[in-house]
Amino acid sequence: EVQLVQSGAEVKKPGESLKISCKGSGYSFTSFWIGWVRQMPGKGLEWMGIIYPGDSTTRYSPSFQGQVTISADTSISTAYLQWSSLKASDTAMYYCARAATVTTFDHWGQGTLVTVSS
Amino acid sequence: QSVLTQPPSASGTPGQRVTISCSGSSSNIGRNTVNWYQQLPGTAPKLLINSNDQRPSGVPDRFSGSKSGTSASLAISGLQSEDEADYYCAAWDDSLNGSVFGTGTKVTVL
16 A cells, blocks of 8 residues: 655744655655645645655756755655745645656645744 | 636535636646646545546546646536535646646535
8 A cells, every 4th residue: 555654743933944754655665756745724735846766856846946855765765845944934734745647646645734933 | 826727616516516627828738637636624635537537546437527728627426525625636837847736626515
């Protein structure tokens, strides 16, 4: 069974750094893209970017380029989304998802709630 | 700001047919396939339709998708109470070199 398990909720202050994780199991981690999706409170889904763990190829939405970093560690089948300096506007639920094709998210993690507040 | 536009809401009584539109452009829907996702309240999204009109295993056949030109549609036939959710279209955008989601449609079962 394909599973994506994300790290737990985080509460951070503006300016702090953060790295959240997404561990894949039940499939070949290096053979599928993994993407990240943001959902701000009460709002819609936003595509942030994707990574192909097999060769670390990464693509970002123009809206998120330079704001976050997507990475992966194939030795532990885990993808990451990280910020170097959080802002209050980063408060959101973040989902990881396996991409059957670069555009099709066929399995999703449970989400990680990030709250940034002073 | 999404480049794929959906109506904010749609509704119907149990058993009715509801249709949701998704309007894009030549750089996204016009050139690439469309996927649809269902997000039940308080849960992660779920793939509902891929490649314009394909249902993944386990998705009831009352859900169907279509695409024409720069627009796509999701139809729910025989609406059920458990279909009350938010629905999002998505497609690759060649100009952005990334995928985009639609603005989302909240379906209410009256």
